Amino acid sequence: MECNNCSVAELRFDIKLEGEANLSLMDKVVSHLERRDMEITRKENRLLMKERGAQEFLDFCLHLMEPAQVQFRLDKGEWQELSEMEQVFKTEWIDEVIRKELLVCHYQPIVTANEEIFAYEMLARFHNEDGSVIYPNEIFPAAKSRSRLYALDRVCRMAAVRHSAAIKDVKAFINFIPTSIYSPEFCLRSTINLANELGIDPRQLVFEVVETEKVDDIDHLRDILAFYKKKGFQYALDDVGEGYSTIEMLADLEPHYMKLDMQYVEGVAEDAEKQKTALRFLKKALEIGSVPLAEGIEMKEDFEWLKQQGYELFQGYYFGKPSKEPQGIATVPV
Known part of the structure; x- marks a missing residue:
């Protein structure tokens, strides 16, 4: 059996929200993604989801939230600025x-x-x-x-x-x-x-x-x-x-x-x-x-x-x- 890191398993995004405005929208984000049948787990100020959900979240965030106060990481890696997320999608x-x-x-x-x-x-x-x-x-x-x-x-x-x-x-x-x-x-x-x-x-x-x-x-x-x-x-x-x-x-x-x-x-x-x-x-x-x-x-x-x-x-x-x-x-x- 291979570990996820050595195989091409589906990516898991861990998204961290900060700032009063962003935190106030967490319920709406979760509801929006769930209505579109996307798996999402909420842990305090963090949202865990698969790549398809992350793509939808990015669009939502850029239009309605404060992107500068959002970070993400992949499979427990280092935290990155939200601006790097689009590159993750482009290199699929x-x-x-x-x-x-x-x-x-x-x-x-x-x-x-x-x-x-x-x-x-x-x-x-x-x-x-x-x-x-x-x-x-x-x-x-x-x-x-x-x-x-x-x-x-x-x-x-x-x-x-x-x-x-x-x-x-x-x-x-x-x-x-x-x-x-x-x-x-x-x-x-x-x-x-x-x-x-x-x-x-x-x-x-x-x-x-x-x-x-x-x-x-x-x-x-x-x-x-x-x-x-x-x-x-x-x-x-x-x-x-x-x-x-x-x-x-x-x-x-x-x-x-x-x-x-x-x-x-x-x-x-x-x-x-x-x-x-x-x-x-x-x-x-x-x-x-x-x-x-x-x-x-x-x-x-x-x-x-x-x-x-x-x-x-x-x-x-x-x-x-x-x-x-x-x-x-x-x-x-x-």
Whole structure:
């Protein structure tokens, strides 16, 4: 059984009214919605309803109430201004994308210093039913607006595992958002089961923390990574740079791979400050037994400089853009 956050369950709106004028109209609001056969629950100055009721409420509120003194939230999320509610309705299309799994994975190579393919990062690409592309800068804001990031992360993770079955000779890096996982044992069960069903060796999969720099709950992240490790999988920290109370707590997380943020990679061969960050990162990775990986490489000069310093893995357009089919000639077996 899936939790509501990981499935595309019907949204529940929790609407909070403040101000004497708004509170005086609560009875009329409730009566209006009930006459239109819409479910509504009243709790003091709050109204709980489904999306269809919220759409009707918004129209009522804009015409007869004081919108500035009304807030709403979705499924016990953060409170938002009423002005954001229309965007929730406009992005309903994201539900269909997730429900019908309208996405495929593209493969971007990760190579060794000898430019042999060590792994592929599995990158989700979304589309409408007519085949037209939906870009990441559309999909993720829409998912966030409708409180669907959890469900989106799950469907992307499952698709990545399925696509990994095509590259059993090398590793697959699969992104995940730590905040989308409440309980590793519960939320990741379907991911583990799918890998087992497909006969994928756990050692092939590397689960990559998205936006490592922005992780606030380190204890929660540690629990997730410990669960992955227990099941035989490896994990990587993405976008690590000079910030991140990081570099100090990395040893505690014990990542198998550490990715140097591309902002410190582009032009590193000629930039003294970026070189300092890259060398500090490399030193810490080697100290804790983590494999250093530089991403975002587009120039040969940057690749050569990083290779000479001791970086072991590399990723970027210089080696190959994401593609529908795995590319490359020489590979390094898992």
